[in-house]
Structure formats: C-alpha cells, structure tokens
Amino acid sequence: TLMLYGIAESTxxxxxxxxxxxxxxxxxxxxxxxxxxxxxxxxxxxxxTENEMDAQIEAIKPFIEDYLIATEDLPxxxxxxxxxxxxxxxxxxxxxxxxxxxxxxLNAQSGSSAYYMGSxxxxxxxxxxxxxxxxxxxxxxxxxxSEQTVREMADGVRTLMHTDYAIATSGIAGPTGGTPDKxxxxxxxxxxxxxxxxxxxxxxxxxxxxxxxxxxxxxxALVKLxxxxxxx
Numbered sequence: 430t431l432m433l434y435g436i437a438e439s440t441x442x443x444x445x446x447x448x449x450x451x452x453x454x455x456x457x458x459x460x461x462x463x464x465x466x467x468x469x470x471x472x473x474x475x476x477x478t479e480n481e482m483d484a485q486i487e488a489i490k491p492f493i494e495d496y497l498i499a500t501e502d503l504p505x506x507x508x509x510x511x512x513x514x515x516x517x518x519x520x521x522x523x524x525x526x527x528x529x530x531x532x533x534x535l536n537a538q539s540g541s542s543a544y545y546m547g548s549x550x551x552x553x554x555x556x557x558x559x560x561x562x563x564x565x566x567x568x569x570x571x572x573x574x575s576e577q578t579v580r581e582m583a584d585g586v587r588t589l590m591h592t593d594y595a596i597a598t599s600g601i602a603g604p605t606g607g608t609p610d611k612x613x614x615x616x617x618x619x620x621x622x623x624x625x626x627x628x629x630x631x632x633x634x635x636x637x638x639x640x641x642x643x644x645x646x647x648x649x650a651l652v653k654l655x656x657x658x659x660x661x
Contacts, residue, residue, distance in 0.1 A: 430502035431469040431486070433493055434652045438462050445492045453477065456485065464641075464648045468502060469493075498655055505651040506534040512658045513544035518593040520654075522548040523561055523586035525573065526600035526616060527643050531650055546590040551582065561585030574599050574611050576619075576628045583619035583626055595621040596650045600631075602642045607635065616646045620654055629653070 433441065438460055442449075449458055455475025461468040471485060490497065499508050513520060522531045532548035535541055549560050554573055557563040562585040563578055571577045579599045587595035600616030607613035613635045619628035633645045 430471075431489070431493065431500055432498040432502065433467045433469065433496040434465060434498050434648075434656075436467070436493075436496045438467055441467060441493070441496075445489060448489050448492060452485065453481075456482075464644050466498070466505070466648060466652070470502075498652060498659075504534075504538075505648060505655065507538055509651055509655050509658075510535070510538045510541055510544060512655065513594075514540070516593075516658070519544050519546050519590075520594040520596070521546045521586045521590035521592040523582040523595065523597040524548060524550050525552055525557070525582070525598055526602045527598045527646050527650075528552065530643055530647050531596060531598065534647055534651070546592050549586050549589070557582060561589065572611075574601055574615060574617055576617055576630065579617040579619040580621075580626050580628050583621035583628075587621040593623055594654065596654060597621075598646050598650060600642070600646060602639045602646075603635070603637075604639065614642050616642070616649075618646065618650050618653070620650075620657065622657070 452458065455473050455477050457472050457474065459470040461470060471482065473482060524531055529548065529550050535545045551557045551561055554568050558565055561582050563581040567577045567581055579597045582597035582599065583595045586597065597619045598616060601607050601611055601613050603613035614633040614637060616631045616633060617628055619626060631649055633642045
C-alpha cells in the first residue's frame with residue numbers, strides 16, 4: 430500500500446495510467462481515498478512473486494514521488510510517531526478549531542509518551558494570550574484565524590512544553606462564523622521546528638460538515654510534518 434497526499438484521485442489516475450495499464454493480469458490496483466489521503470493498494474491474485482510486486486512499486490514511484498507519504502498502510506499519527514521516536518525528538522500541539530482532535534490522534538498511539546508532551550486547546554482568545562503568549566495586538570490586528578496568530582500559537586506551545594516540534598491550528602469549521610474574507614472551511618496551520626516556523630492557509634470547502642473540516646485539518650497537519658521530517 431502506497432499512501433499519497435496532495436493530488437486529486439482523477440489527476441492521479443491520469444498520471445499513472447501508462448503504468449497501471451502495463452500491470453500484469455495477475456495484479457490489481459485499488460484507489461482508496463479518505464480525508465485527503467489516497468491509498469494505492471496493489472494486490473496479486475495469481476502467482477506473482479514478492480520481487481515482482483516490489484519491482485512494480487519501484488516502477489510507479491517516479492510518477493508519484495512528489496505526493497508519496499509512506500509505503501505501508503499505517504495511521505498518519507503512527508508514521509509521525511515512528512519518525513519522532515527514531516530521532517528521539519518530541520512534539521506538542523496548540524489547537525483552536527480542531528478542538529483536541531490532533532491531540533487525541535497523537536495520544537492514541539501506544540508509546541506516544543516517549544515523544545508527545547501534550548496540548549493546549551486554546552479556543553478562546555484569552556487562552557491564546559494568557560497560556561500560549563499570543564500578543565493581544567496580533568489578535569486585534571489580524572484575528573484568531575490568521576498566519577500571525579497561528580505562528581505565535583505554535584511557537585508558544587513549543588516553548589511552553591520544551592519540545593522539538595509543535596503544530597498549531599486555527600480556523601472556521603462552521604457552519605456559522607464565516608466571512609467573505611474567511612469563509613467556512615478556512616484553516617491556518619503552523620509548524621514550529623528547530624529550524625524555524627512556517628504556516629499555511631487551507632480552504633477545506635464551505636459545503637463540508639464541521640467534522641469533515643476538522644478531520645481534514647488534522648490530516649493535513651500530520652502529513653505536512655511527516656513530509657518535512659522525511660525530506661530533511
């Protein structure tokens with residue numbers, strides 16, 4: 430199973446069409462999309478050897494290398510946890526719109542206490558200021574759902590919990606609260622690292638349910654840090 434992120438299923442199908450059409454009759458490829466991640470599952474129903482399967486996996490990689498997250502079917506939080514354990518590094522989270530879902534995902538992994546230090550669920554601006562150290566002027570000038578705020582949230586929780594990495598989320602999960610400038614589905618995510626902090630804005634769609642938006646935010650937050658760590 431290959432796990433991919435950042436490409437639409439229809440685009441992927443076109444991109445790997447030549448490779449897929451050349452698969453032996455004994456092999457079958459399944460597309461399994463969920464929450465923005467596509468799992469490509471290659472199965473054999475004949476007498477294909479493990480070496481033949483491995484050869485096909487190697488053959489597809491040049492077509493998907495920009496989107497490849499992992500070559501095994503594991504939860505994203507397990508993949509990130511394994512990377513952190515291998516590096517003997519730690520992480521903390523600061524959450525607004527995701528309301529603890531990111532913390533729950535990381536905490537669900539056995540042995541996560543080795544790398545996951547904790548979370549601050551800072552839904553109210555007062556908590557962002559008083560616990561995470563977000564500047565009052567930042568919230569007044571840019572609002573809670575902004576690059577400036579989410580970066581300060583990530584930096585604040587990383588400092589507070591003395592971790593190597595931190596992730597922060599702030600967004601509008603709906604169904605109310607959207608504006609023309611920041612419609613429902615707008616989410617800012619920041620990642621604080623020893624090399625610096627960066628943030629990105631995502632639009633997960635006004636038509637999605639609140640749960641879908643928050644889950645896409647969690648998925649994206651994990652994927653982006655996984656890709657950062659695997660490409661260092």
